[in-house]
Amino acid sequence: MRARYRELHAACLSNILVSTVTVILLSLTAATPRTASATGYESAEGINGGMLFDTFYATSAKKKATLPKFSNTFRVDLSKIGAGGDFYRCKQCHGWDRLGSKGAYIGRAAKAGKRPNVSGANLALTAKTYSPKKLFARIAAPEKARPADFDPKMYDPSSTNPVGDRMPAYSKIFSEAEIWDVVKFLKENAYDTTALYELKTEGTYPSGSVSYADIGRDGNAKAGRTVFEKQCGHCHGDNGLDIDLGGKSVGQFLRTKAYEVHHKVGFGQLGSTMKPTKLSPGQMRDLYKALADTAAFPSKPAK
Ligand code: HEC
Ligand code: HEC
Numbered sequence: 232m233r234a235r236y237r238e239l240h241a242a243c244l245s246n247i248l249v250s251t252v253t254v255i256l257l258s259l260t261a262a263t264p265r266t267a268s269a270t271g272y273e274s275a276e277g278i279n280g281g282m283l284f285d286t287f288y289a290t291s292a293k294k295k296a297t298l299p300k301f302s303n304t305f306r307v308d309l310s311k312i313g314a315g316g317d318f319y320r321c322k323q324c325h326g327w328d329r330l331g332s333k334g335a336y337i338g339r340a341a342k343a344g345k346r347p348n349v350s351g352a353n354l355a356l357t358a359k360t361y362s363p364k365k366l367f368a369r370i371a372a373p374e375k376a377r378p379a380d381f382d383p384k385m386y387d388p389s390s391t392n393p394v395g396d397r398m399p400a401y402s403k404i405f406s407e408a409e410i411w412d413v414v415k416f417l418k419e420n421a422y423d424t425t426a427l428y429e430l431k432t433e434g435t436y437p438s439g440s441v442s443y444a445d446i447g448r449d450g451n452a453k454a455g456r457t458v459f460e461k462q463c464g465h466c467h468g469d470n471g472l473d474i475d476l477g478g479k480s481v482g483q484f485l486r487t488k489a490y491e492v493h494h495k496v497g498f499g500q501l502g503s504t505m506k507p508t509k510l511s512p513g514q515m516r517d518l519y520k521a522l523a524d525t526a527a528f529p530s531k532p533a534k
Contacts, residue, residue: 271407275408278498280409280416281497282499285501286298289309302409315344315383317347318347318383318386323347324347328355335441337349337439338434338441344387357369357417363411366417366418371401371410381395422512427516428443428448443486446523450518458517459522467480472529480531481528
């Protein structure tokens with residue numbers, strides 16, 4: 232009788248112990264702030280990272296309202312950055328396709344005081360081969376970081392090795408959590424464009440040109456049409472003609488700028504009502520396949 236009581240008592244105690252430990256652990260994880268490096272990669276938000284890849288500053292109030300989470304931990308002067316914004320946007324130096332000067336931006340030359348040269352790095356590849364930690368380190372502190380006091384207005388692309396082409400040290404711009412967001416985006420959320428279309432390039436940077444073939448690859452146009460009806464049609468219209476995209480319909484925009492649409496769909500068109508749409512790589516490919524069809528998604532009539 233006594234032994235049985237002792238057994239029960241012990242079981243009960245260990246139960247209490249286990250649940251106490253669980254409660255402590257749970258409250259520890261819940262209380263960890265987003266900025267703590269201990270949370271790192273696992274708790275990072277890749278969608279926010281994709282938006283940061285696009286931009287983190289705004290010159291208009293309308294755009295400000297749609298920006299990603301950016302704490303400005305280091306109190307950088309955003310009006311100064313806004314004036315030379317292309318020197319800070321990942322997408323300017325690496326491209327929406329992350330292929331830099333070997334991708335869609337093969338013809339995007341630098342402009343004095345305005346925008347830097349496109350980088351020769353292949354981020355689509357490094358995102359695959361580098362560990363999250365290594366990616367973090369490269370973004371936080373590039374091998375040849377641009378001095379923090381760099382003035383975009385003084386940028387002269389004709390000088391040998393212009394300093395403005397160098398990557399800024401984001402450890403002085405983004406919080407650790409924000410850098411992890413970008414790392415997560417690169418590794419998990421960015422779309423592999425080779426699965427969406429065939430990129431054809433001619434010539435070399437900065438005077439090359441691109442065209443796109445096999446848009447949507449072996450995707451399913453019917454499934455892509457369903458994605459469009461569910462996620463896009465109520466704004467862009469059944470056949471993608473309702474919103475004027477710089478003189479283009481949605482289908483037309485995709486057929487001429489295939490390298491950009493996956494990012495705008497996945498991470499939103501900042502400054503507009505178009506929010507990020509969560510699509511799997513397969514759904515994105517299907518959507519591309521559907522929009523490649525000029526009968527279903529016609530171009531705007533030429534003016
Ligand atoms: C002003 C242009 C510029 C901007 C803006 C820029 N980069 Fe870079 N980046 C470069 C250049 C040039 C290199 C290659 C030299 C080097 O590694 O420093 C590079 C290299 C890298 C590498 C290492 C690639 C490799 O193969 O080792 C990563 C990762 C990277 N950039 C990510 C980013 C991310 C993410 C952002 C935005 C948060 C960004 N870059 C913004 C110019 C830029
Ligand atoms: C809530 C309304 C809304 C939804 C939903 C929406 N869009 Fe948009 N879309 C817009 C607006 C507004 C713009 C911006 C027009 C501008 O910048 O002047 C835009 C811009 C675009 C652009 C041009 C981007 C650029 O770089 O200029 C493309 C391409 C596009 N949308 C495709 C899509 C696709 C594909 C979907 C569905 C996955 C979608 N949109 C869902 C409202 C929407």
